[in-house]
Amino acid sequence: MALQVIPADQPLQVSAIITYIYADPGLGKTSMGFTADKAISFDFDKGAHRTGELRRGAVVQVKQWSDVANLTPQDLAPYNTVVIDTVGAMLESIKTHLMMSATNKQKDGSLKLKAQGLANNIFKQYVNTLIASGKDVVFIAHASEDQNGDQVIYRPDLGGKNRNELYRIADIMGYLTTVTTGEGKNARVISFKPCPTHHAKNAGGLGGETGEVWVPDLKTNPTFLADVIKQAKDHINTMTPEQIAAIKAQEDLDNWVQSCAEAQYASDLNQLTESIDSEHQYYKNMRVALLKRAADMGCTFDKERKSWVDPAEFFGLDDEQLAALQEFIDERGLDAKTVCEHLGLDALSQIEVKQLDGVKKDIDQLAKEIIKA
Template sequence: MALPIIEANQTLLVQAIIVYLYADPGLGKTSIGFTGDKAISFDFDKGAHRTGELRRGAVVQVQQWSDVANLTPQDLAPYNTVVIDTVGAMLESIKTHLALNNTNKQKDGSLKLKAQGLANNIFKQYVNTLIASGKDVVFIAHASEDQNGDQIVYRPDLGGKNRNELYRIADIMGYLTTVTTGEGKNARVISFKPCPTHHAKNAGGLGGETGEVWVPDLKQNPTFLADIIKQAKDHINRMTPEQLETIKADQDYENWKQSCTEAQHAGDLNQLTESLPQGHRYVMDMWYAVQRRAKELGCPYNKDEKKWLNSPEFNGISNEQLAHLQDFIAERGLDTKTVCEYLGLDALAQIEVKQFAAVKVEIDNYAKSMVKT
């Protein structure tokens, strides 16, 4: 039997795609997930019950990582769309699973760097398994509100390295928010077009020139997400592999440059450096973008440690501010180790005085995201 060969100028049909949807609290992102085609939701955030009558799909109430890891292809056979709700909680579930093994922990109880890398690998391998099985995968995330100079930026509430990885593997990524219409009414809209105020990605050509898709009444439109995914697939499958690769690469690079612009300290630069996608057509341009931002921030590079360092002129928070911040964190039910990992810092002392207020806002938003769907 002759081997079927698809030439470079021929379309390569895509059977499954990765969707990344992030939103402000209370906008119904979990309910949207249930409008996927034959959807099953992995409820890591334990919020599926809040969808009420809009819960139209199956649910796995995840108590521990093995609840998901032990699912077989036969278990998932009836479903076409797997919804990860939320991706941040999924990664925490994997890390908690690894922490059960004392050899993965440091003396203070935090995961060793090697174990954190293992968590990322487990995550990527599991997603690849779902894609290989022909399932569409929908990642749901909370939105975080970050300050970049005078500009407020909305992006997925996920640590830098994992966030950059999901940017890379997603086919479409949208920010769900509310806007006021000309009639003075509130309406929900998903923006798939990247701009300075939020991150997005649109290989599926959704929303035309504006990249905006309005969210209808889900009671009347129970296949809303399924329709979006089909539209994206149809668009992707009209392109050759070379065209699709170019579009994705260009969007990856634009998101990367935006992330570099938003970097505020050496911790951000180190996360970006660790996330450099080796083999990407723009990997050297991405590296140069990191270097340019490092120069703007005055952060030198230590070749021996292979890490960016904060500027010698770094003006860190005072001991009084440090104590205040520790109390601020405890009041919100968080711990310093978790917050430092979330912010990409080795210690709270790495925070600059000028970033003190913005960091408090970010920590407060992070705390709120841990208790909201």
């Protein structure tokens, strides 16, 4: 039989996609998973029983990773959608499985770095197996609330490296929350459009310009998520592979830049560094964003340890020391403005305690040079 070749300018039919939904507590994300097409839920979070009459699909109550890993293609044949509830609990299940082997544990009982990498690989391989079998995959996650300056940011409650990996492989990702309508009623909405307050992806063109999909009463709309996924696939299947790749690459970059802006500690930078893809179309842009954020945070890269290091803690002068320094400056016929300009500072309060003796020597030298002039 001749090999079927699809030209680059023709749409490439996609039969299965990855959907990623994260939500605030109590919004029915588990119940929503059962509205996918012929769904089977892998209940890692042990919460399927709370869905009551809305549980319309099969459930695997996962007690250990082998409960899922040992499922055969024949076991999953009756189902079109696999719901991972929640992805964070799934990753913990894999790590717990690996910790059963002493070779994967450190002396303190924690998982070795190499084993953590193995856990990520097991996770990715399993998801790829599901996609290859033609199953849609729905990841459900809890939302975490983080503070970045004055801005509150909602994002999946997942570690940095795994979070970035899921950003990369997801076709659509939405934040499920509640809003107050013009009539003063509470309504649920999934936002698939990324913005400064939350992360999202929308290769499926969901929700029009706003990227918002309103969630109806699931009792009377039992195929809600199935309809959303079908709409996304129909949209993706109108595009050429190049168009899909361009959209996903741009969304990867946007999420990366947003993640960099939200980094607060060297550990955040290390997670981003581990997850950066050197083969990505926007690798250079991603690296620039990472280095800029590191510079803004005052972090340095330890080449020997191959990791980012937080800046040393700042110990400034107390009120008594500042008053004594001001008197020291006055005695030499100078003022604080002149001294700060000389030292390249905005204020004397930026001087560290450990620098005080050296600063006084600089001030003495400055006063002498002014007198000579």
